[in-house]
Structure formats: C-alpha cells, structure tokens
Amino acid sequence: MGGDAREALAGVRDALDPAVQENPLVVAVREGRAPLAAVAVFAAEENLIIPSDRRSFLTLAARAGEPAAAGFFAGLAQGENLVLPMVAPLAAAAGMDRAGLAAYEPRAGCQAYPAYVSWLALNAEPAAAALALVANFAAWGGYCAALATGLRQRYGFGDPACAFLDFFAAPAPDLEEQAVTAAQAALDSGVPLDAARRYGRLLHEYETAFWGTLADI
Structure with missing residues (x-):
C-alpha cells in the first residue's frame, strides 16, 4: 500500500517518447507556410473533440471514488464548456464558417485521441487517468x-481568433496539484496506479498522430 504520487507522475512523464520531433504543424505555422485549410481542420476537429472529452471527463468524475479526483475531472469538463464557443472564431479566421463546421467530416488520425480518452472514461482507474x-x-x-504566436505574427489573426489557443496556453498549476492529490489518495488507499504510464504513453502517441494528420493537409 502507499507510494508517492509525485514519483508516480514523474514515472508517467518518463514513459513519454522524448524522440518525437518538433510538432510539424507548429513549425509550419511559425514559418508561415501552413495552409489555412490545416488551421480550419484543426478547429473543426476540436469542435468535435471538445464535447466528446467533456462527456468523458464527466464520466470519470462520476466514477471517481475520491473527492479530489472527482473535482479534477469536473473542472476539466467545465473548461471544455468554456472553450467550446471559442472554436468558431478560430475556424472563421481560417476560412471555415459555421455551416462548414457543422458539415465537417472528421479524420481518424485526429479522432484517435478522444476515442482513447473515452476508453479511459469507461475502463481506467480515475486517479491513474488523471496522472x-x-x-x-x-x-x-x-x-x-x-x-x-505564429497565427498572430504570420497570418494576422486577432485576439478573438486566438482565444481558443490562448485558453490552453495559459499555465494551470492547480490542475497538476489536483491530480497529484487524487493520485496520493488512491495510493494511500492501496489502489495501484501502474497503468498510468501506459495511459500517458498512449495519449502522447495519439496526440502525435493528431498533429501529424493535420500537418499532412
């Protein structure tokens, strides 16, 4: 029984692939050579991912037996509620209107990440998923x-168009503290969290696939 949650989190981070090259879409935007279509697709994929992740987080909150874990996931779900209206201005700046968002057909390489988050919602120990x-x-x-930064400097996007990105770019140290608290409570109760390393590695690989799919547009 027991264990140290911060050590567990460090172990999850160690399992992430350090050899993954720099994000190809970020590099293309920074250099001003990414097509606006790729940015529009990014927004359209997020328009589908956000409601999916919100439901997954609420499911994890409901399954969590420890208040810190439940609060962590409830907070993530609330964040998804806040950010969803920010997607349409980003898409519009890239040339995709609301009708285009509604008609958009998702790409498998982009939707693998939220599909796995849905799997975690049904199968994972919530504290391990939090880590x-x-x-x-x-x-x-x-x-x-x-x-x-790249969209402002290279493409002339304004603050409303970048609000979605700014939301996630802001540091959120409280989230890590909540996750560590939830993990420590689970460890103190004798709940093993070894699977968190596998969960973290797969999330990392699915996110890599997400950006790679966008970079190929």
Whole structure:
C-alpha cells in the first residue's frame, strides 16, 4: 500500500517518447507556410473533440471514488464548456464558417485521441487517468501557445481568433496539484496506479498522430 504520487507522475512523464520531433504543424505555422485549410481542420476537429472529452471527463468524475479526483475531472469538463464557443472564431479566421463546421467530416488520425480518452472514461482507474492526462498537458499547452504566436505574427489573426489557443496556453498549476492529490489518495488507499504510464504513453502517441494528420493537409 502507499507510494508517492509525485514519483508516480514523474514515472508517467518518463514513459513519454522524448524522440518525437518538433510538432510539424507548429513549425509550419511559425514559418508561415501552413495552409489555412490545416488551421480550419484543426478547429473543426476540436469542435468535435471538445464535447466528446467533456462527456468523458464527466464520466470519470462520476466514477471517481475520491473527492479530489472527482473535482479534477469536473473542472476539466467545465473548461471544455468554456472553450467550446471559442472554436468558431478560430475556424472563421481560417476560412471555415459555421455551416462548414457543422458539415465537417472528421479524420481518424485526429479522432484517435478522444476515442482513447473515452476508453479511459469507461475502463481506467480515475486517479491513474488523471496522472496520464496532466503528464501530457504541458506539451499541449506549449503547442497552443506557439500556434497562437505564429497565427498572430504570420497570418494576422486577432485576439478573438486566438482565444481558443490562448485558453490552453495559459499555465494551470492547480490542475497538476489536483491530480497529484487524487493520485496520493488512491495510493494511500492501496489502489495501484501502474497503468498510468501506459495511459500517458498512449495519449502522447495519439496526440502525435493528431498533429501529424493535420500537418499532412
């Protein structure tokens, strides 16, 4: 029984592939050579991912037997509620109107990530899923920050168009603390969290596939 949650989180981060090259879409946007169509598809995919992730997070919150884990996932779900209206201005700046968003057909390489989050919602120990998610949040936030900078500097996007990216680019240290607290409570109760390493690695690989799919547009 027991264990240290911060050590567990460090172990999850160690399992992420350090050899993955720089995000190809971020590089293309930074250099001003990414087609706006790729940015529009990014927004359209997120328009589908956000409601899916919100339901997954609410499911994890309902399954969590420990208040910290339930609060962590409920907070993530609330964040999805806040950010969803920010997708349409990003899509519009890239040339896709609301009708285009509604008619958009998703790409499998982009939807593998939320599909796996849905799997976690039904199968994972919530505290282990929390560790896996926060281990990957730093990379996602960094990508969003770099995209926002590139779209402003190279494509002339304004603040409303970049609000979605700015939301995720902002540091959220409280999320990591909540996840660590949830994991520590689980460990103290004798709940094993070894699977968090696998969950984190797969989330990382699915996110890599997401960006690779966008870069091929």
